[in-house]
Amino acid sequence: FAPWEDPGAKPYISFQNVTKRFGTFTAVEDLSLDVYEREFFSLLGPSGCGKTTLLRMLAGFEEPTEGELYLDGQPLKGVPPHKRPVNMMFQSYALFPHMSVADNIAFGLKQDGMEKAAQDERVEQMLKLVKLEEFARRKPHQLSGGQRQRVALARAVAKRPKLLILDEPLGALDKKLREETQFELMDLQQELGLTFMIVTHDQEEAMTMSDRIAVMDKGVIVQTGTPAEIYEAPNSRYVADFIGSVNILEGRVESTDDGHVVLDGPDGKITGALRGASIDKGTTAWFAIRPEKIEISRTKPEGAVNALEGEVWDIAYLGDMTVLNVRLGSGAVVQAAMLNRLRLVEDPIGYDERVWLSFGAESGIVLDR
Numbered sequence: 001f002a003p004w005e006d007p008g009a010k011p012y013i014s015f016q017n018v019t020k021r022f023g024t025f026t027a028v029e030d031l032s033l034d035v036y037e038r039e040f041f042s043l044l045g046p047s048g049c050g051k052t053t054l055l056r057m058l059a060g061f062e063e064p065t066e067g068e069l070y071l072d073g074q075p076l077k078g079v080p081p082h083k084r085p086v087n088m089m090f091q092s093y094a095l096f097p098h099m100s101v102a103d104n105i106a107f108g109l110k111q112d113g114m115e116k117a118a119q120d121e122r123v124e125q126m127l128k129l130v131k132l133e134e135f136a137r138r139k140p141h142q143l144s145g146g147q148r149q150r151v152a153l154a155r156a157v158a159k160r161p162k163l164l165i166l167d168e169p170l171g172a173l174d175k176k177l178r179e180e181t182q183f184e185l186m187d188l189q190q191e192l193g194l195t196f197m198i199v200t201h202d203q204e205e206a207m208t209m210s211d212r213i214a215v216m217d218k219g220v221i222v223q224t225g226t227p228a229e230i231y232e233a234p235n236s237r238y239v240a241d242f243i244g245s246v247n248i249l250e251g252r253v254e255s256t257d258d259g260h261v262v263l264d265g266p267d268g269k270i271t272g273a274l275r276g277a278s279i280d281k282g283t284t285a286w287f288a289i290r291p292e293k294i295e296i297s298r299t300k301p302e303g304a305v306n307a308l309e310g311e312v313w314d315i316a317y318l319g320d321m322t323v324l325n326v327r328l329g330s331g332a333v334v335q336a337a338m339l340n341r342l343r344l345v346e347d348p349i350g351y352d353e354r355v356w357l358s359f360g361a362e363s364g365i366v367l368d369r
């Protein structure tokens with residue numbers, strides 16, 4: 001089973017109660033995190049939440065104000081960046097403008113005193129990896145933004161650091177190339193047995209590539225888990241909102257019996273399963289449900305635990321699925337998504353139609369407000 005589920009597993013990276021202040025501003029606050037060897041770990045969060053600061057402390061460009069950082073069991077305090085078995089690829093991946101692509105990639109190898117023949121071989125491997133074999137002799141200004149980013153990636157991987165830290169590594173790539181490169185990065189990480197710590201604000205990217213994700217907000221980690229855990233069981237509205245789309249249905253807690261909560265909301269009652277959370281009767285709570293977990297029908301479905309009636313307000317055809325915005329009686333708009341292959345193409349649901357939205361108690365998650 002996975003190292004993070006094994007209480008005996010030794011973390012490779014360990015942040016222990018790390019705080020980082022810049023003057024009076026706290027960028028990272030009392031943060032603890034363990035990452036394991038060969039993990040593909042992503043830090044996800046909005047701009048300014050402290051992701052880059054965390055990486056910079058790991059790479060040695062910043063020292064924590066408080067707390068300790070360990071790499072492979074060794075304390076990192078006072079260890080300069082070049083003495084750490086870490087390579088960092090920055091958001092602004094400055095390439096040397098006067099050097100060719102091949103020389104840029106070879107730079108770190110040369111500095112380490114690697115023999116010329118071995119350097120050439122490694123550079124060739126790297127060029128192949130990032131699919132830039134024909135561009136070896138070009139200068140950075142003769143490349144597109146995406147190509148430059150791939151050179152930077154090749155340069156960061158060339159030295160085979162045990163730990164590779166990547167700050168928005170795919171930011172400059174267009175959607176198609178970005179998706180391809182995501183899978184290449186995953187293959188690369190597995191092939192070379194590296195540990196990857198990556199910063200991104202793109203949740204889809206984090207979901208695609210990561211073994212685990214930490215979602216950050218204002219200098220703290222609000223949830224750590226596998227992509228499925230974070231998506232299926234977000235521990236707060238913040239996390240639910242940040243990863244994917246979510247509908248939030250509000251209601252007063254009417255009862256909390258048999259592991260279920262009944263919420264009395266403006267559009268009717270909603271029954272949700274309590275997954276370990278404790279919710280007090282009489283308080284206001286949320287039921288968070290993903291659009292694709294909601295069934296849509298023209299007639300009221302028999303025996304559905306939850307069924308809400310509404311009117312189709314907006315329709316977005318996305319190819320693989322259709323997303324409907326349905327307006328409930330209270331004016332609240334609920335988003336429901338259906339896979340197009342499951343629908344009758346001859347008789348699609350149209351604008352202004354009355355529809356029923358139904359879902360089971362387990363389809364969403366009850367959140368304390």
Ligand code: ATP
Pocket residue numbers: 022025026027045046047048049050051052053054201
């Ligand atoms: P982004 O996604 O925009 O890169 P981030 O989550 O990586 O954001 P950080 O770069 O870690 O955010 O910055 C966290 C906070 O710390 C920000 O509010 C930033 O302004 C502040 N900060 C970062 N470096 C410094 C510094 N050297 N001096 C003062 N404030 C700083």
